[in-house]
Amino acid sequence: MRVPVRPPLRALIPLVALASCKVGPDYERPELDVPASWEADLPPQWTTDEQVAAQWWKALDDPLLDSLVDAAMERNPGLYAALARIEEVRAQRGLRLAELFPDLDATGSVRRFKNSENGVNNNVSGFQFDTRTLYSLGLEATWELDLWGKLRRGLEAATAEFEASVEDWRNAVVLLQSEVARAYVDLRLAQARIRIAQSNIATQSASLQLATARFEAGLTSEADATRARTLLHQTEATLEALDTDVAVARNRLAVLLGGFPGSLDELLDGEASVPSLPERIAIGIPHELLRRRPDVRGAERRLAAQTARIGLAEGELYPSFSIDGEFAFETASSGDLFDSDSKSFSVGPFLRWNLFAFGRVLRAIDVEDARTERLVYEYEQTVLAAAEEVEEALNAFANEQERYGVLERARAQSARSVEILRIEYEEGLVDYQAVLDAERTNFQVEDQVALARASTFTRLISLFEALGGGWRPPPELQALPGIPPEDEPEP
Secondary structure: OOOOOOOOHHHHHHHHHHHHOOOOOOOOOOOOOOOOOOOOOOOOOEEOOOOOOOOHHHHHOOHHHHHHHHHHHHHOHHHHHHHHHHHHHHHHHHHHHHOOOOEEEEEEEEEEEOOOOOOOOOOOOOOOOOOEEEEEEEEEEEEEEOOOOHHHHHHHHHHHHHHHHHHHHHHHHHHHHHHHHHHHHHHHHHHHHHHHHHHHHHHHHHHHHHHHHHHHOOOOOHHHHHHHHHHHHHHHHHHHHHHHHHHHHHHHHHHHOOOOOOOOOOOOOOOOOOOOOOOOEEOOOHHHHHHHOHHHHHHHHHHHHHHHHHHHHHHHHOOEEEEEEEEEEEEOOHHHOOOHHHEEEEEEEEEEOOOOOHHHHHHHHHHHHHHHHHHHHHHHHHHHHHHHHHHHHHHHHHHHHHHHHHHHHHHHHHHHHHHHHHHHHHOOOOOHHHHHHHHHHHHHHHHHHHHHHHHHHHHHHHHHHHHOOOOOOOHHHOOOOOOOOOOOOOO
């Protein structure tokens, strides 16, 4: 049995058939000519056959660093601010989604009114001038038909903005993990430099005792002891500055973990060395930056959102159709409110078309076109900047490793030089200035070795950050609101 279609609904069937149309261009991700390999010369321990580890810091084999990063992921206020931003944009997307469905309002009123006896109707026969009460209760519905796809373009833009906000969170994760690792390396560096200074203080104290003894024995002048004491005090003075560095690093870690300065002092009291370098470092290939780097992914999603806004603007060129309906009970007596004779209804299509606003609409479309073109170039610039950061990090890490190796060899020679010159000074073969210069050089070289070792790790951290590693949360954090599952499809 066929159900007859009555006017005015029959007239809307051709319009509803257009609902699959969408104004504006369909988004296509820009194709960039990304190199197949890195420009830098890669050492043997680096591999491009593996992707960057999501938890790259675990390759440094430092349990305390692992716990600090995990704690920062759970407590850092900045990450929760990014999560709140995700929820905000998700709600905005919900508003766009709601525009595709009818609006239904409940209405009700009790109105007391009286017509004017001196009005235009005062001569109409039977017109009532007494005071009356009107009761009304009903429903009103409005549904805008998305014939041209304008509302769906709005939803498309909101969805892309939501995905971009997720990438902003992931970028915050990358930066936070890198900052925690850097602050931890700074702490271990300052502690290592303190140990080096204390070791040299002990060596220089022994030299001072030797120079003093030789002066008291009349073998040398007092100048040797004075110079030895000067060098000792200079080395001792470095301890105060290094203690400050320790406090700064501890406080930085405490804040990154969502605590007040000093809250981690007990946990970080124990001394440890700078972590060991991993034997194998996975860096992937340049094209993976488009997938790994959250800032690149976010720029691409914002470009998709902006492309959809062109359709939003173009939709204003076309008429908008909606179906408005109302059903209500109206009566002058509250006791008759729900009687069948109190029912009233109205339903029908509504058309709105800004016929004389085309100039404004066309200019608005030009604005969205220009913004889209700008974001295309900004996306390309983001990719180029990402590739540049990786290349710089690769070269800097490789060069710092080489520099560290050279300084290690220099340290061995410097320590041997101090040992030889002290023996020769005791035998009277050299003056004390040679011993003094050797001890000063030895302290400087040992300090440079510690700085170079820490710098090597800082460069490695910068490399992982540039590669976009670390944005996938550990399993226990994936339940946080706003975080998509780890196997989320690529945008």
